[in-house]
Amino acid sequence: MKWNKLSFADNYTALRQEFGYEQAQKFVDCFFPKDLGNLPSSYPYLTREQIRELDRRSIAEYNIPGILLMENAGAGAAEIICRLIRHGPVIIFCGKGNNGGDGFVVARHLHNRGIPVSVCLIGSFSSVAPQTEAGINLAILKHTKIPICEIANSSDSFDIAQISPQTPPELIVDAVFGTGLNSTVQEPFASIFEQLNAWHYPIVALDIPSGLDANTGEILGSAINATLTITFGFPKIGFLRKQGPECTGIVRVVDISIPKELIQF
Numbered sequence: 001m002k003w004n005k006l007s008f009a010d011n012y013t014a015l016r017q018e019f020g021y022e023q024a025q026k027f028v029d030c031f032f033p034k035d036l037g038n039l040p041s042s043y044p045y046l047t048r049e050q051i052r053e054l055d056r057r058s059i060a061e062y063n064i065p066g067i068l069l070m071e072n073a074g075a076g077a078a079e080i081i082c083r084l085i086r087h088g089p090v091i092i093f094c095g096k097g098n099n100g101g102d103g104f105v106v107a108r109h110l111h112n113r114g115i116p117v118s119v120c121l122i123g124s125f126s127s128v129a130p131q132t133e134a135g136i137n138l139a140i141l142k143h144t145k146i147p148i149c150e151i152a153n154s155s156d157s158f159d160i161a162q163i164s165p166q167t168p169p170e171l172i173v174d175a176v177f178g179t180g181l182n183s184t185v186q187e188p189f190a191s192i193f194e195q196l197n198a199w200h201y202p203i204v205a206l207d208i209p210s211g212l213d214a215n216t217g218e219i220l221g222s223a224i225n226a227t228l229t230i231t232f233g234f235p236k237i238g239f240l241r242k243q244g245p246e247c248t249g250i251v252r253v254v255d256i257s258i259p260k261e262l263i264q265f
Contacts, residue, residue: 008084009171012202037252040235048179048214067133073232074105076254089116091169095176096123101134103175118147174205179214190222202227209247217241
């Protein structure tokens with residue numbers, strides 16, 4: 001099979017439309033840029049507890065602000081995403097926690113590069129605590145011209161046309177749930193994940209596909225089927241277990257500046 005000179009995202013969408021999700025995932029390695037991102041085989045796979053402890057120690061012992069770790073994660077992910085698209089637009093679905101904060105950072109970096117981007121917050125603005133890293137980055141976004149919509153409760157209907165009415169997205173970013181999720185996904189998240197998985201557009205998950213348990217690899221009721229997972233710091237052990245390989249797609253690792261002295265696994 002020969003690939004044209006369109007972007008990764010365009011090639012994937014065309015393949016998905018013609019052959020469906022399973023066949024598209026089988027061939028995605030053929031046109032993914034080989035020099036893009038760090039391979040997970042170079043890293044140990046860690047549990048959510050190990051990741052949390054590395055973050056804690058980086059902040060407490062090395063005085064690295066948590067917001068800097070978030071900035072490094074989002075900036076690194078945006079760098080990879082820029083290599084996968086030609087023109088946009090990109091739609092980023094964000095939760096109210098740190099994973100959503102990563103998404104806010106990605107949105108800002110894409111916007112600064114001239115890529116049309118919009119953000120869909122699954123929750124209300126008031127649900128994002130203003131003093132947190134996510135809240136600070138959301139406040140920054142509100143001062144830009146990036147469109148931000150809210151899906152505030154489970155009764156809100158969801159339609160991609162409401163977010164990108166003129167031009168279909170070239171790529172979707174999943175920044176809803178991170179490694180801390182350990183309970184069943186509720187509405188409206190489950191319905192939104194179902195719709196996202198049904199679309200032909202490639203999905204890039206930030207850190208972990210939303211709905212996947214970082215330790216066990218189990219789907220917690222509903223999960224994103226990512227084309228690519230850009231994971232931060234280290235790959236998660238759940239990527240290798242149960243439904244993990246099916247949900248993560250291609251995995252690449254972004255360095256977020258965790259001190260190497262802390263890495264003793």
